[in-house]
Amino acid sequence: MYIFPVFKDYYLLNVFSIAVIYAVYAASWDFLSGFTGKENFGHAAFIAIGGYMIGFISSVYPIKPFLSIPLAAVVSAIFGILIGLPTLKLKGPYFALATLAVATIFEKLSISLSDLTGGEEGIYGIEFLTQGQISSFYFVLTFAVLAILIMYILGKSNFGLILKSLRSDEDAARALGIKINFYKISAFAVSSMFAGIAGSIVAHFYGYIGPDIVYPLSLNSIIMAVVGGIGGIVPAALGGFFLTFISEMLSEFGDWNQLLYTVVLILSTLFLPSGIFNYLGAKIRTIGSKAGEK
Amino acid sequence: MKKVLSFLLVVLLSFSIFAAAKTWKIGVLGPYQTENGMWVQQAVQMAADEINADGGILGRKIELVFQDTEGSTQKMQTAIIKLTTKDKVDFIIGGVGSGPVLANLDIMARQKIIWLGTGAASPDVTKKVAENYSKYKYYFRVGTLDSIAQGKSVGDFIANYLVPKYNVKKAAIISVDLVYAKEIAETAAEIAKQAGVEIVYTDYFPAGTADFSASFKKATEAGAQVIIDAIVTADGIQFTKQWYDLKVNAALVGAIAAALKPEFKDQTNGKCVYETSAYPNGGPAPLTTKTLDFFEKHENLYGVAPGFISFPAYNTLYVLKEALENAKNPDNDEDVIKALEKVVFPLGGDKGVAPVKFTENHDLVYGGDGASGIIFQWSKSGSWNAVWPYEYKTGEWEKPEWINW
Amino acid sequence: MALLDINNLYKKFGGLVATNNITFSVEKGERVGILGPNGAGKTTIFNQVSGFIKPDGGEIIFNGENIIGKSPEFIAKKGIVRTFQIVKPFKGMNVYDNLKVATLSPKMKEEIKNETERKKWIEYIIDICELKNVAYTMTDLLPQGYLKKLEVAKSLAIKPKVVLLDEPFAGLTHSEIEPISKVIIKANEVSGTSIVLIEHRLKEFMQLVERVIAIDYGEKIAEGTPEEIVKNKKVIESYLGKGGEEIVNS
Numbered sequence: 001m002y003i004f005p006v007f008k009d010y011y012l013l014n015v016f017s018i019a020v021i022y023a024v025y026a027a028s029w030d031f032l033s034g035f036t037g038k039e040n041f042g043h044a045a046f047i048a049i050g051g052y053m054i055g056f057i058s059s060v061y062p063i064k065p066f067l068s069i070p071l072a073a074v075v076s077a078i079f080g081i082l083i084g085l086p087t088l089k090l091k092g093p094y095f096a097l098a099t100l101a102v103a104t105i106f107e108k109l110s111i112s113l114s115d116l117t118g119g120e121e122g123i124y125g126i127e128f129l130t131q132g133q134i135s136s137f138y139f140v141l142t143f144a145v146l147a148i149l150i151m152y153i154l155g156k157s158n159f160g161l162i163l164k165s166l167r168s169d170e171d172a173a174r175a176l177g178i179k180i181n182f183y184k185i186s187a188f189a190v191s192s193m194f195a196g197i198a199g200s201i202v203a204h205f206y207g208y209i210g211p212d213i214v215y216p217l218s219l220n221s222i223i224m225a226v227v228g229g230i231g232g233i234v235p236a237a238l239g240g241f242f243l244t245f246i247s248e249m250l251s252e253f254g255d256w257n258q259l260l261y262t263v264v265l266i267l268s269t270l271f272l273p274s275g276i277f278n279y280l281g282a283k284i285r286t287i288g289s290k291a292g293e294k
Numbered sequence: 295m296k297k298v299l300s301f302l303l304v305v306l307l308s309f310s311i312f313a314a315a316k317t318w319k320i321g322v323l324g325p326y327q328t329e330n331g332m333w334v335q336q337a338v339q340m341a342a343d344e345i346n347a348d349g350g351i352l353g354r355k356i357e358l359v360f361q362d363t364e365g366s367t368q369k370m371q372t373a374i375i376k377l378t379t380k381d382k383v384d385f386i387i388g389g390v391g392s393g394p395v396l397a398n399l400d401i402m403a404r405q406k407i408i409w410l411g412t413g414a415a416s417p418d419v420t421k422k423v424a425e426n427y428s429k430y431k432y433y434f435r436v437g438t439l440d441s442i443a444q445g446k447s448v449g450d451f452i453a454n455y456l457v458p459k460y461n462v463k464k465a466a467i468i469s470v471d472l473v474y475a476k477e478i479a480e481t482a483a484e485i486a487k488q489a490g491v492e493i494v495y496t497d498y499f500p501a502g503t504a505d506f507s508a509s510f511k512k513a514t515e516a517g518a519q520v521i522i523d524a525i526v527t528a529d530g531i532q533f534t535k536q537w538y539d540l541k542v543n544a545a546l547v548g549a550i551a552a553a554l555k556p557e558f559k560d561q562t563n564g565k566c567v568y569e570t571s572a573y574p575n576g577g578p579a580p581l582t583t584k585t586l587d588f589f590e591k592h593e594n595l596y597g598v599a600p601g602f603i604s605f606p607a608y609n610t611l612y613v614l615k616e617a618l619e620n621a622k623n624p625d626n627d628e629d630v631i632k633a634l635e636k637v638v639f640p641l642g643g644d645k646g647v648a649p650v651k652f653t654e655n656h657d658l659v660y661g662g663d664g665a666s667g668i669i670f671q672w673s674k675s676g677s678w679n680a681v682w683p684y685e686y687k688t689g690e691w692e693k694p695e696w697i698n699w
Numbered sequence: 700m701a702l703l704d705i706n707n708l709y710k711k712f713g714g715l716v717a718t719n720n721i722t723f724s725v726e727k728g729e730r731v732g733i734l735g736p737n738g739a740g741k742t743t744i745f746n747q748v749s750g751f752i753k754p755d756g757g758e759i760i761f762n763g764e765n766i767i768g769k770s771p772e773f774i775a776k777k778g779i780v781r782t783f784q785i786v787k788p789f790k791g792m793n794v795y796d797n798l799k800v801a802t803l804s805p806k807m808k809e810e811i812k813n814e815t816e817r818k819k820w821i822e823y824i825i826d827i828c829e830l831k832n833v834a835y836t837m838t839d840l841l842p843q844g845y846l847k848k849l850e851v852a853k854s855l856a857i858k859p860k861v862v863l864l865d866e867p868f869a870g871l872t873h874s875e876i877e878p879i880s881k882v883i884i885k886a887n888e889v890s891g892t893s894i895v896l897i898e899h900r901l902k903e904f905m906q907l908v909e910r911v912i913a914i915d916y917g918e919k920i921a922e923g924t925p926e927e928i929v930k931n932k933k934v935i936e937s938y939l940g941k942g943g944e945e946i947v948n949s
Binding site for chain 3: 158161162164165167168169171172173174175176177178179180231
């Protein structure tokens with residue numbers, strides 16, 4: 001099914017595993033924000049729900065991934081709905097601010113409720129995903145492929161088309177009788193669910209959940225999705241995958257890596273504002289159709 | 295005869311080339327974009343250069359591979375996997391932040407790599423060694439002191455100096471709301487309580503707070519004579535300045551990370567006077583015969599004084615050197631671990647720049663001739679003095695003149 | 700009883716009365732025009748009937764049911780659909796998909812059973828609205844004339860009983876207006892859809908509508924056939940000016 005990693009290179013395997021999880025972060029951000037235009041600036045909160053829930057349970061009962069993943073899916077979907085109900089009525093920057101606030105509250109709470117969350121030290125000792133690195137990699141890869149595929153199919157479906165209509169104009173959709181709140185909440189639930197599952201998988205992958213691996217993700221998810229290209233799941237996912245990979249490869253440059261990473265981001269947003277992989281996709285399609293004509 | 299000699303020469307030469315090629319490859323973990331990481335990088339480099347100039351360890355030079363952990367668990371994990379599988383290092387040293395270090399102990403155990411830690415202060419780190427020795431025996435805390443030991447040194451100073459000398463009866467806790475800081479403050483308060491001090495007010499503020507006047511007011515209104523603080527974030531600067539400006543009627547005693555550097559004086563515009571903080575197993579005091587020289591050399595070499603993580607970071611390579619030289623087989627991890635467990639840099643001795651002695655759980659022995667916390671105070675004359683314990687003092691503790699005890 | 704009865708509709712914004720007890724009705728299959736100067740409150744009436752603004756008083760009886768204060772989604776499902784003065788195409792998708800969104804509304808979900816039927820219906824709308832040559836063009840690339848047509852097409856795609864058209868001809872040339880006008884008449888004559896029209900292009904307006912309701916400052920000032928309205932003194936004063944009769948006669 002997969003290209004067997006010819007590299008018995010554990011380092012690359014590790015980077016790959018993380019990169020595919022980041023692909024899910026970016027794709028799940030895209031599902032809500034790229035499709036409906038509701039820019040979520042607090043995606044980390046939804047990742048945190050999955051991760052921390054597994055952490056809480058683990059501190060009393062060593063929960064295994066096959067149990068915790070469905071649990072994380074349900075809880076984070078419900079959480080998405082609960083946060084979505086009051087916030088999705090807000091327009092433009094107000095929604096962005098509200099989600100930013102949610103993530104900030106989460107971050108503060110996970111520091112100050114240290115008896116429960118371990119504070120800045122996080123919760124460790126969570127069951128590992130699997131025993132070996134190769135099997136962990138396949139686990140993560142399988143999940144990521146499935147998650148991205150489901151979101152892609154949903155995005156291509158009539159459901160996705162309605163979400164896209166909301167991005168353009170909610171009033172125009174309402175005038176036709178589209179129940180916009182239902183669709184926005186559903187998009188929020190799906191986005192939150194996959195973010196939450198990814199969060200729980202990350203917790204199992206590291207055997208740890210803490211503020212350092214969660215809260216920078218609000219901004220990172222946006223950057224990865226936007227650089228990859230929004231509104232199509234796969235470009236955003238590829239953005240997540242490659243930016244994570246690039247950032248890791250650049251760490252060879254020591255102090256320069258942050259700067260180089262930023263340069264990559266600026267160049268891509270300047271010259272390919274619709275996203276690197278949206279652009280490449282369009283290029284490939286035109287070349288393909290030209291070849292077809294001949 | 296000539297032929298034999300030249301043959302011998304060739305053999306010797308090739309042998310020495312072979313010997314020179316084989317090094318001790320050591321991975322160094324740190325968040326190099328931050329001050330903590332810089333301290334690790336600079337001190338480790340300094341020690342490695344010294345050891346290499348002196349012929350290396352058992353004739354093998356030290357080769358350092360620095361890997362930036364960017365303060366994140368994820369980057370640290372990737373770094374450890376890269377160091378152990380790609381670079382194939384012999385040992386890992388460094389690691390700043392308890393969260394990432396704790397999370398990565400399992401990766402260490404999986405990769406079976408000896409790790410001399412420098413910057414994870416949570417007691418839980420060595421608790422893991424205690425819980426499962428055979429799995430986690432690879433980790434040694436060369437520094438810094440854990441938060442409990444840091445709290446002890448603050449508490450001891452209050453209980454054994456302030457209480458008998460000034461008859462202090464009431465204290466308040468005002469600290470940043472982080473696990474690391476809370477543990478320091480609570481341990482200090484516990485020891486103070488045993489000496490008869492009542493804790494009359496407690497406030498944990500979130501990192502990034504700008505105004506502490508309400509907390510100071512409530513503490514003094516409750517009758518606190520001493521404020522026990524533990525502020526590991528940069529908030530300590532504003533905190534101290536405001537305390538000085540308001541002439542708060544209670545002494546500041548505790549652990550403000552920012553105060554443990556000469557720059558603190560400028561950062562507070564000189565309003566650091568009378569601030570008192572514990573330095574965890576380091577600082578410009580004669581902990582060993584080499585400590586003060588190290589402090590000076592670091593300042594000359596890098597233009598900045600070493601920080602509290604510099605001491606253990608520098609020590610790691612010397613600890614390793616001592617262990618390798620005494621190990622039955624320095625290429626066998628089990629033997630090296632046994633040798634590491636026996637390493638002792640006594641307080642007041644001539645080994646290392648801070649005392650090192652391991653407990654059976656690979657934590658630092660605190661007290662006795664082991665690791666200790668030194669209490670420093672910024673004096674009225676502007677100097678930064680070690681004031682406690684007496685053996686290391688370079689000045690007398692001064693009571694803020696506005697305090698009426 | 701008429702299809703749509705509006706009784707004493709009242710709306711106040713702060714101190715300003717935007718709709719002052721307006722009453723009128725629309726029969727099935729009728730083409731009604733609302734006339735009035737800018738700021739008279741025409742669009743505000745549309746906003747209230749379609750549910751985008753909650754009225755402060757009155758009744759809106761549609762098919763025997765009072766729908767006042769209901770949500771736009773509810774009202775659209777009942778069969779009243781509006782267009783917007785400033786066109787609101789769904790961007791980032793083509794014309795076909797724009798119409799597809801309309802067929803995914805709850806009203807059409809009940810009527811369309813499968814994707815083949817959906818496709819046929821969309822193609823029918825594309826056909827009668829003369830959008831065939833741009834069916835697969837992204838709306839972001841369409842000129843104003845087509846966007847206006849699409850705006851009408853989207854509203855017709857949900858098989859409405861009443862369409863509220865808010866200035867469908869604004870900003871268009873004569874040659875662009877004609878096809879849209881034809882579409883409106885076709886929908887009205889073929890499907891019996893009632894049309895309520897707001898328009899400042901008086902010539903086209905008067906030719907299209909059968910009955911006119913004239914309003915000014917939120918009040919109804921006259922009602923009648925186009926011929927009657929252009930002769931009405933109040934209407935001439937407030938809106939038409941001297942040339943009114945000429946327009947109707949031409």
